[in-house]
Amino acid sequence: MLEACVLATLMCGFFGIIFKQNLVMKIISMDIMSTGVIAYYVLIASRGGLYTPIASTKEVAYADPVPQAVILMLVCVMKLAKNNPTLETSVIEKNNTP
Amino acid sequence: MTNTTIAWIAASFFIGFVIYLLPKLDRWLALAMTLFSAGYGISIFLLDLSLNVQLLDSFGVTLMVDRLSAWFILTNALVTTAVILYCWQTGKKSFFYMQVVILHGSVNAAFICADFISLYVALEVISVAAFLLIAYTRTDRTIWVGLRYLFVSNTVMLFYLVGALLVYKANNSFAYQGLLNSPTEAIALIFLGLLAKGGVFISGLWLPLTHSESATPVSAMLSGVVVKTGVFPMLRCAMLLPEIEPTVRIFGVGSALLGVACAIFQQDSKRTLAFSTVSQLGFVLAAPAAGGFYAFTHGLAKSSLFLQAGNLPSRDFTELRNKGIGLKFWLPLAIASLSICGFPLVAGFGAKVWMGKNLLSWQKMALNVATVGTVITFAKFIFLSPQTGSEVDKETKIQSGFWVAMVILLGGLIVGNAIYYEAYALENLIKPLVTIAIGWSIYFLLLRKFIVKLPRAIEQFEHLIGGMSLVLILIFWMVKMRASVFNYF
Numbered sequence: 118m119l120e121a122c123v124l125a126t127l128m129c130g131f132f133g134i135i136f137k138q139n140l141v142m143k144i145i146s147m148d149i150m151s152t153g154v155i156a157y158y159v160l161i162a163s164r165g166g167l168y169t170p171i172a173s174t175k176e177v178a179y180a181d182p183v184p185q186a187v188i189l190m191l192v193c194v195m196k197l198a199k200n201n202p203t204l205e206t207s208v209i210e211k212n213n214t215p
Numbered sequence: 216m217t218n219t220t221i222a223w224i225a226a227s228f229f230i231g232f233v234i235y236l237l238p239k240l241d242r243w244l245a246l247a248m249t250l251f252s253a254g255y256g257i258s259i260f261l262l263d264l265s266l267n268v269q270l271l272d273s274f275g276v277t278l279m280v281d282r283l284s285a286w287f288i289l290t291n292a293l294v295t296t297a298v299i300l301y302c303w304q305t306g307k308k309s310f311f312y313m314q315v316v317i318l319h320g321s322v323n324a325a326f327i328c329a330d331f332i333s334l335y336v337a338l339e340v341i342s343v344a345a346f347l348l349i350a351y352t353r354t355d356r357t358i359w360v361g362l363r364y365l366f367v368s369n370t371v372m373l374f375y376l377v378g379a380l381l382v383y384k385a386n387n388s389f390a391y392q393g394l395l396n397s398p399t400e401a402i403a404l405i406f407l408g409l410l411a412k413g414g415v416f417i418s419g420l421w422l423p424l425t426h427s428e429s430a431t432p433v434s435a436m437l438s439g440v441v442v443k444t445g446v447f448p449m450l451r452c453a454m455l456l457p458e459i460e461p462t463v464r465i466f467g468v469g470s471a472l473l474g475v476a477c478a479i480f481q482q483d484s485k486r487t488l489a490f491s492t493v494s495q496l497g498f499v500l501a502a503p504a505a506g507g508f509y510a511f512t513h514g515l516a517k518s519s520l521f522l523q524a525g526n527l528p529s530r531d532f533t534e535l536r537n538k539g540i541g542l543k544f545w546l547p548l549a550i551a552s553l554s555i556c557g558f559p560l561v562a563g564f565g566a567k568v569w570m571g572k573n574l575l576s577w578q579k580m581a582l583n584v585a586t587v588g589t590v591i592t593f594a595k596f597i598f599l600s601p602q603t604g605s606e607v608d609k610e611t612k613i614q615s616g617f618w619v620a621m622v623i624l625l626g627g628l629i630v631g632n633a634i635y636y637e638a639y640a641l642e643n644l645i646k647p648l649v650t651i652a653i654g655w656s657i658y659f660l661l662l663r664k665f666i667v668k669l670p671r672a673i674e675q676f677e678h679l680i681g682g683m684s685l686v687l688i689l690i691f692w693m694v695k696m697r698a699s700v701f702n703y704f
Binding site for chain 1: 369370384
């Protein structure tokens with residue numbers, strides 16, 4: 118069920134990228150798609166359990182730390198990648214095609 | 216050697232930021248970094264090294280260095296060195312050199328990592344650095360071209376990430392080897408990312424506009440090394456996992472034919488070169504075992520061609536033919552073009568022979584056709600009439616950096632002959648000569664007279680993303696079909 122929701126988010130984002138004409142809307146759609154991807158990573162991480170993997174004395178079902186670590190890094194990288202163009206869309210849209 | 220590898224990868228990012236702090240030393244620091252890479256690449260060959268490194272614990276970053284990566288690292292080092300020397304006197308700001316070095320480092324990182332997430336990080340850093348380089352001149356057009364590049368690569372990398380996650384789900388690890396046990400969707404999604412990033416087949420049609428509209432040194436770097444970061448992981452997967460290999464080979468042949476079919480009809484020199492890149496990357500993929508050397512020769516030849524095309528008086532072939540070009544221009548142009556055509560005496564010949572030995576029987580015919588197409592494409596460059604002492608010679612001033620870059624790139628192509636000297640056997644010599652004869656006669660008899668304009672609709676931004684979803688379905692279907700065929704036997 119959750120997986121279906123996540124995939125639906127992904128597809129929503131992708132269709133937005135295809136169908137929206139406006140560049141800003143396209144970029145927002147891409148953001149939605151990346152939200153879907155991040156949610157998917159979190160979902161896979163929680164297969165083993167829901168507890169955050171921090172050292173403790175109790176035996177609990179830990180969430181898989183690897184996808185979580187990965188996703189933290191991905192969020193950083195994605196933000197870096199996107200900050201630059203969004204600032205300049207107004208300039209670009211004036212002359213869309215070279 | 217492990218420590219050297221880590222130091223080498225870290226050095227390019229470190230030097231990149233130091234350049235920004237010490238702008239006076241920018242060119243020297245950048246040059247030192249590329250020489251370090253060249254030394255590293257050569258030392259892998261000399262020591263015949265094959266290194267598998269696992270950093271941190273079992274979930275850490277995995278690296279894999281061997282001869283295949285060494286070819287790509289060496290290409291990267293030579294091309295970046297040539298580009299830096301080319302820009303030496305052009306008064307580029309230290310920001311430019313910083314991006315060049317960071318791009319250089321991240322491309323190197325992509326050539327040695329052995330798991331999907333390290334690769335993702337490398338590819339994403341490449342996108343950012345390449346975008347900043349494309350948009351360096353800050354004209355509206357370059358910014359749009361850069362944004363288009365960034366948008367396309369970001370979108371496919373999202374698909375790639377989902378694929379990487381599915382690999383992890385199946386194997387509890389991101390290593391390349393895990394691709395085998397993963398569901399078909401994972402392979403399809405990851406390959407879509409790599410094909411698009413590498414500029415291969417339909418998903419690579421973002422490439423011609425990006426590479427032809429960027430500034431001259433930037434397009435030399437993009438075409439020479441940056442696109443190879445998408446191709447390299449596919450080669451690596453094909454060599455690690457025999458089950459993946461047929462898919463890679465099919466896409467290679469498809470891309471070789473598609474690229475060359477478009478390149479023949481272009482009337483613009485830089486667009487011709489860009490489409491030829493699409494086709495040559497297909498050749499690299501068509502024979503994974505010979506891909507390293509082929510990529511090396513292509514990288515050197517293509518980046519030198521881009522540097523030359525940027526210095527020609529015009530980009531239009533008809534105008535160039537009427538005006539004529541100086542002899543000193545024509546000579547390097549001819550050497551690089553002949554190398555891509557596979558003419559003996561230049562390293563491209565050895566690469567073509569080596570590739571021919573690794574082809575499957577069904578590929579041979581298709582790639583012969585593609586090679587004839589390549590010859591026709593580059594006949595446009597070779598038959599620009601050279602004129603000595605003409606006005607053309609005098610009116611174009613070239614900086615000395617250009618000639619230094621040419622010496623490095625073309626010298627590499629000529630020295631590269633020695634690497635595969637076994638190719639010089641009589642039976643190997645006949646085929647390329649016949650191919651070139653056929654190609655040139657077709658060029659003179661048919662194509663020189665007609666000008667065909669291909670529609671550019673498919674390169675439109677909207678269609679690029681749509682085309683990618685179609686390619687995704689195609690790969691999915693191919694991988695699925697292959698699985699069922701295996702089961703059948």
